[in-house]
Amino acid sequence: MTTPSPPSAARSIQIDIVSDVVCPWCIIGFLQLRRALSRTGLAARLRWHPFELNPDMPPGGENLRAHMMRKYGVTAADSQRARDKLVALGNGLGFSFAFTDDSRIVNTFAAHQLLDWAEGQGRQHDLKLALFHAYFARGEDVSDPAVLEQAAVTAGLDGAAARAALAHGSHAPGVRSKQQHWAERGVHGVPAMIFDQTYLVTGAQGVDGYEALLNRVAKRPG
Known part of the structure; x- marks a missing residue:
């Protein structure tokens, strides 16, 4: 996701978001952040990273x-x-x-694998939002391959390619590695947002909280 930047903005802020697609505070936090970005007029480069709230959740949830x-x-x-x-x-x-x-x-490991694949297609952000809507707004099972494929299509991705990526399982090791990376850096709850690889905040901070942090980060040398 990139937000429009006014001519006076010197740079774009990198924001890494560690989250799970079945975490309600993750979508709340993102929406608060998006509103704060709109208020400030700052541009942002968003990347989503995997976290499983319930990695041992069995099939069927x-x-x-x-x-x-x-x-x-x-x-x-x-x-x-x-x-x-x-x-x-x-x-x-x-x-x-x-x-x-x-x-x-439900278990979300397959959803994270699909998100990892979608990042390479330039559609990770779109897929993340499609999955949030599928799970929370429509009550769909985001561990179901058919639901995941439809979310990929909604995000502008090729459904058959998404299905093949899931079936192949080639993104599983990468997802595990990324989960370990963030755990080793102290991320044990979500949402966790890292601003410009410097400021880590956990939990939904509210629009005002994110706005204050964005303004603080924007004042740092690029």
């Missing part, structure tokens, strides 16, 4: 509410309050969360 209660010890009421908060935040940013009692959390 798990009911989302039951998963949250088991993993984090929250109650059903806590889970509902969290969903309500996300829905409200999403609405304010122009994004719809379609949570239901049947929402599921």
